[in-house]
Amino acid sequence: MRLRRPLALLSTVAAATLILAGCAGSPDAGSTPTPTKSSSTCVLDTQAGATSDSVKVDGSGLDAKVTVPKDAKFADVERTVVKKGDGKDITPTDFISVRYQLIQADTGAVLDTSKRGPEGVLPVLLNPNTPQQMYDMTMSPIFLIATECMPIGSEAVLALPGDKLGENQPSVVLYVQTLEKLPTVATGKDVDPPAGMAAVKLDKDGAPTITIPKTDPPTETKIGQLKQGDGATVTANDLVTVQYRGVKWSDGKEFDSTWSRDAYPSQFPATGVVKGFQQALIGQKVGSQVLAEIPPKDGYGAADDSNELKKETLVFVVDILGTTPVEKQ
Known part of the structure; x- marks a missing residue:
C-alpha cells in the first residue's frame, strides 16, 4: 500500500522509519504493531542543535511563517521546542491533536499541512513501532520524533537532513503545534x-x-x-x-x-x-x-x-x- 504523498515525503517517512527501527526495534514482517499503552519512555528524545535552533517561526499553527536559513547545515536529526506548553508530557503511545507544516528546507516550499482537517487540526496516533502500512502523513513516525516527551501545548521544529532521506533528497523541517491529548474511548x-x-x-x-x-x-x-x-x-x-x-x-x-x-x-x-x-x-x-x-x-x-x-x-x-x-x- 503506497503512502499518498510526494516522493520527497515518502523518503522522509522511510528515513524516520529507519531511525525508529534502530532505536526501538521493528516488528516482524506481516505482524501488527502492539505498543504498550502505558509506555512513557522516550523513543529518541531528540535534542536541539544548531540547525533546528536556527529555524525561525513567526506566528503559530497554520498561520506560522517558518523560515529555514539558506546556510543551515542539517548535520543530524534535531528538535527545538520553540514554545513550551503547560500540559502533561506527551508519551510515545498518546493520541493527540496537532496543527503542522512540512517545509522543504532549500526552497521554503510547504509540502504538506494539516489544513484539510476541521479548523486545520488533525488527530495523530503516536506509535513507537512503525506501522507496516502508512496511508497518510499523520501516521508517520516523524510525529513521534517531533512531539514525544514535551508538554501538550508546545510547538517544535524537527530538522531532518536530506542525506538521511536517500540519494539526492532535500532536507525538510516539520513544524508542529500540539493541542490536546484525545480520548481513547467514545465520549458521546x-x-x-x-x-x-x-x-x-x-x-x-x-x-x-x-x-x-x-x-x-x-x-x-x-x-x-x-x-x-x-x-x-x-x-x-x-x-x-x-x-x-x-x-x-x-x-x-x-x-x-x-x-x-x-x-x-x-x-x-x-x-x-x-x-x-x-x-x-x-x-x-x-x-x-x-x-x-x-x-x-x-x-x-x-x-x-x-x-x-x-x-x-x-x-x-x-x-x-x-x-x-x-x-x-
Missing part, C-alpha cells in the same frame, strides 16, 4: 440501546462485554448506536482511529479486539475493512459508539475457504475516536 452521549440486538456492558475503563441474544443471527447487517458523538463525520476517504471488540455470534467468543492489545487504538482506512464494518464507520460522528451485527456475506464470506471466520456472523462494538481526511495525490 448515551442513547437507548437498539432493541433486539446484542447487549453491551462497559467496564470502568470502557471495555465492552458483548452478550449474544438467544435468537437466530441476522441475515442483513444491522447497525445500532450506543453513544452519539458530535465530532467530525467519517467519510469513505478517511483514515479512522477506533477501539473495537469483535465476537462470534455462534459462541460469543472474541476473535479480535484492541482492548486485548493494551487498549491501544487501531488506525486504518474506512474502506480497508469488511463491508459490514465499513457500514459501522462511514457516516458516523467522532465520539460515537456503534454496535454492528454482520452476517457472513458482509464479513468474511467472500474470503478463501481457509478463513476460520468465513461462515461466522460477527458482532462488533466500535468506539470512533478520530477521523482524518486523506489527502489525494
Whole structure:
C-alpha cells in the first residue's frame, strides 16, 4: 500500500522509519504493531542543535511563517521546542491533536499541512513501532520524533537532513503545534440501546462485554448506536482511529479486539475493512459508539475457504475516536 504523498515525503517517512527501527526495534514482517499503552519512555528524545535552533517561526499553527536559513547545515536529526506548553508530557503511545507544516528546507516550499482537517487540526496516533502500512502523513513516525516527551501545548521544529532521506533528497523541517491529548474511548452521549440486538456492558475503563441474544443471527447487517458523538463525520476517504471488540455470534467468543492489545487504538482506512464494518464507520460522528451485527456475506464470506471466520456472523462494538481526511495525490 503506497503512502499518498510526494516522493520527497515518502523518503522522509522511510528515513524516520529507519531511525525508529534502530532505536526501538521493528516488528516482524506481516505482524501488527502492539505498543504498550502505558509506555512513557522516550523513543529518541531528540535534542536541539544548531540547525533546528536556527529555524525561525513567526506566528503559530497554520498561520506560522517558518523560515529555514539558506546556510543551515542539517548535520543530524534535531528538535527545538520553540514554545513550551503547560500540559502533561506527551508519551510515545498518546493520541493527540496537532496543527503542522512540512517545509522543504532549500526552497521554503510547504509540502504538506494539516489544513484539510476541521479548523486545520488533525488527530495523530503516536506509535513507537512503525506501522507496516502508512496511508497518510499523520501516521508517520516523524510525529513521534517531533512531539514525544514535551508538554501538550508546545510547538517544535524537527530538522531532518536530506542525506538521511536517500540519494539526492532535500532536507525538510516539520513544524508542529500540539493541542490536546484525545480520548481513547467514545465520549458521546448515551442513547437507548437498539432493541433486539446484542447487549453491551462497559467496564470502568470502557471495555465492552458483548452478550449474544438467544435468537437466530441476522441475515442483513444491522447497525445500532450506543453513544452519539458530535465530532467530525467519517467519510469513505478517511483514515479512522477506533477501539473495537469483535465476537462470534455462534459462541460469543472474541476473535479480535484492541482492548486485548493494551487498549491501544487501531488506525486504518474506512474502506480497508469488511463491508459490514465499513457500514459501522462511514457516516458516523467522532465520539460515537456503534454496535454492528454482520452476517457472513458482509464479513468474511467472500474470503478463501481457509478463513476460520468465513461462515461466522460477527458482532462488533466500535468506539470512533478520530477521523482524518486523506489527502489525494
